[in-house]
Amino acid sequence: MTSHAERTAARTRRPAPPGFDRRLIAPMILGSILNPINSSMIAVALVPIGLAFGAPPAETAWLVTALYLATAVGQPVIGRLVDMYGPRLLYLAGTALVGAAGLMGALAPSLGVLVAARVLLGFGTSAAYPASMQLARSEAERTGQDSPARVLTALSVANQTVAVVGPALGGFLIGVGGWRAIFTVNVPLSAACLVLGTLWLPRRHGDRDRARRSVDLPGMALFSAVLLALMVFLMSPRLAHWWLPVGAAVAAAGFALRELRTAGPFIDLRVLGGNVPLLATYLRQFLGYTTSYSFMYGFTQWLEQGRGLHAADAGLVLLPLSLSALTDSWLTGRREAVRAKLLVGGAVQIVACAGLLLLHSGSPVWLLLAVGAVMGVPQGLIGLANQNALYRQAAPERIASAAGLLRTFMYLGALGASAANAAFFAHGADTAGLHELALFMAAGSVLLLLAGLLDRSLSTLTPTSRKA
Known part of the structure; x- marks a missing residue:
């Protein structure tokens, strides 16, 4: 005679579909967009937040960097936990933290509390992307598919x-409910993720005590x-901050000894x-x-200062870039x-950098639009290609932590771009600085092209290739 719990489990147990379980797509996509939506909405909220708390731009900038720092650290760390405990637990915990952080930001009485809320948002939004990559891998193995390319493209x-x-969404929310609305919106988004995740994400059964014993907390720290x-x-x-790279080197040595x-x-580290x-x-x-972030930051600043466009007009000039990137990703995915x-x-990307060298303070608008549209092509191709490469190259049992590291290197690129913009635009975003930045970007693009040309393994990626 079966128990009530057994009968309930039998009623709620869902048969596995023969193909990729499309019910997973909604929680995967909705969870993965929590990070970019919080990264982008804050751009239009920095000024009203500064006015609300009487804070200068140097202080409100921490609202941006706090999320970057937390996400860059959180993605691989939480990704490793996803590999160990499965995607469901970490997905639900992360998206719940997003809702709590959104509420905390909406009620924040000071800028310090607001920065703390952004840190929590960074950690909370770090769970969904590694979880989605792990789900894509497990579904491919279950169904025997070559790869869920369309699902990865959708992400x-x-x-x-x-x-x-x-x-634009952030501007609308601020217009309707003030700057606190960009934090409040995380509450319904979090609730939707929790409902979808609870309904559709598969449970993982295993030896959790064994997994818990193997958590490498010192290595993570x-x-x-x-x-x-x-x-x-x-x-x-700056030279005055010499102790930071020295400290990083010392911590890296300790990390290597620990992991080995x-x-x-x-x-x-042996396998990696x-x-x-x-x-x-x-x-x-x-x-x-x-290069991508250098263009986004540098070209936008130059449009406003070097070309003399209004901020709203500068945003319109960037539309072809976005449309080009989205179109290329969708068509080639x-x-x-x-x-x-x-x-x-x-x-x-090299061609686009060369296009920047043609620009000057009197450049026609059609040329500005053309340069942006050309730069959109690599933005639509490179990120998707690296994501697909990692899917093939990473060990299946560590796919989530490997995906987290991929996001970390993306944010390192963003910070490198920010440093480059600060160096080349030290005295303002003038045309001379833009041209110097373009040469810097071109050098990086040449290295990127060489890295693709010299890596013969890319042409032999197959579903049966050995993952290490």
């Missing part, structure tokens, strides 16, 4: 779309120290060190996004073609 396009519309010291230095690279000696390392193709993918991610995407993306 990429959704994140790019939200990043584009984020500032040392890794976090390395990243924090390095990223804080990149935000303001422990039985259950947070990051298996032998996986040269995956390391190359991380390098390409850093190079690609350093059905086929992996990792090496071809990287080579085309790197080559077109």
